[in-house]
Amino acid sequence: MDQSKAGYISIVGAPNVGKSTLLNWLVGERLAIVTHKPQTTRNKILGVRTENQAQMIFLDTPGIHRTAKAKLNQRMVKRAVEAINEADLILLVTDASKPFQPDEEYTISVLEQTKRPIILIINKIDLVSKDSLLPIIDEYNKRLNPVEVFPISALRGENMEELVPKIIHYLPPNPHYYPDDTLTDRPTRFIVAEIIREKVIQLTKQELPYSTAVKIESFKENTPNGIIRISATIFVERDSQKGILIGKGGAMLKRIGQMAREDLEHYLGAKVFLELWVKVSQDWPDNERSLDEFGY
Numbered sequence: 001m002d003q004s005k006a007g008y009i010s011i012v013g014a015p016n017v018g019k020s021t022l023l024n025w026l027v028g029e030r031l032a033i034v035t036h037k038p039q040t041t042r043n044k045i046l047g048v049r050t051e052n053q054a055q056m057i058f059l060d061t062p063g064i065h066r067t068a069k070a071k072l073n074q075r076m077v078k079r080a081v082e083a084i085n086e087a088d089l090i091l092l093v094t095d096a097s098k099p100f101q102p103d104e105e106y107t108i109s110v111l112e113q114t115k116r117p118i119i120l121i122i123n124k125i126d127l128v129s130k131d132s133l134l135p136i137i138d139e140y141n142k143r144l145n146p147v148e149v150f151p152i153s154a155l156r157g158e159n160m161e162e163l164v165p166k167i168i169h170y171l172p173p174n175p176h177y178y179p180d181d182t183l184t185d186r187p188t189r190f191i192v193a194e195i196i197r198e199k200v201i202q203l204t205k206q207e208l209p210y211s212t213a214v215k216i217e218s219f220k221e222n223t224p225n226g227i228i229r230i231s232a233t234i235f236v237e238r239d240s241q242k243g244i245l246i247g248k249g250g251a252m253l254k255r256i257g258q259m260a261r262e263d264l265e266h267y268l269g270a271k272v273f274l275e276l277w278v279k280v281s282q283d284w285p286d287n288e289r290s291l292d293e294f295g296y
């Protein structure tokens, strides 16, 4: 019989490179929200995949970035650095379609301090030609000495099946840490709040995506008609943002609610009644107590 293996695999990289898309593919469920805007993920999100004797415990992380702007950003980067230190194996994700960015330079400088094995994932190869990959591989080989290099498309699932056996190869011998049918340690309420936040990010512009946090006020499952009743508050930083989020005659909030409800019904497999509120929490991204309250 094969030996039991288990380990933590941290998915790290600059913002917007496709870390959450990769996590969702690896676990076969949508655990992390995905948007076209950078700095979408704010927490460490654990996703478990168990294949026979091997248990892979993935940690999706916020994009590593330099701006020390708000306390929220500092906490986000701290979470990612923690995940690097907790990992048995690191999946470093980079975006092949973009020129080398300062945030990637910063990510490399953080990773230079770790002795843990790194698999370099060059993502979004569907957007580029093959020969543009060589300079990227060269640059990373010089700096970090990755144990493997994988050009993939997380969006299209290209080259991804080969990745899983490689990950298993680098896992240490360990008993499984979680029951084999575990998917995540995040409660349903967390994913529900994130799905609502995803819609806010997708539908709003400028600084608003970065100024919103979602808190689930109530989640009632066992109603007589089988409808799940969810009440949530979307927090913004300033009064002026509240008006924009609600929109003319409530149009924007209604669209957010509609899109979120459709997704939630799909995710929860039940009819959903969703009630949304908007409140101002003055400058919350810089307020430690608010960050604690919102789970950051």
Ligand SMILES: Nc1nc2c(ncn2[C@@H]2O[C@H](COP(=O)(O)OP(=O)(O)OP(=O)(O)O)[C@@H](O)[C@H]2O)c(=O)[nH]1
Binding pocket: 014, 015, 016, 017, 018, 019, 020, 021, 022, 033, 034, 035, 036, 037, 038, 039, 040, 041, 042, 061, 062, 063, 064, 123, 124, 125, 126, 127, 152, 153, 154, 155, 156
């Ligand atoms: N074309 C293409 N787009 C991709 C691929 N993988 C991810 N994307 C897109 O890239 C954007 C960012 O993806 P995410 O998975 O949210 O990226 P992330 O690294 O988790 O971003 P943060 O959480 O903000 O750090 C989304 O619009 C994805 O659909 C890919 O392989 N090809």
Ligand SMILES: [Mg+2]
Binding pocket: 019, 020, 021, 032, 033, 034, 040, 041, 061, 062, 063
């Ligand atoms: Mg993400």
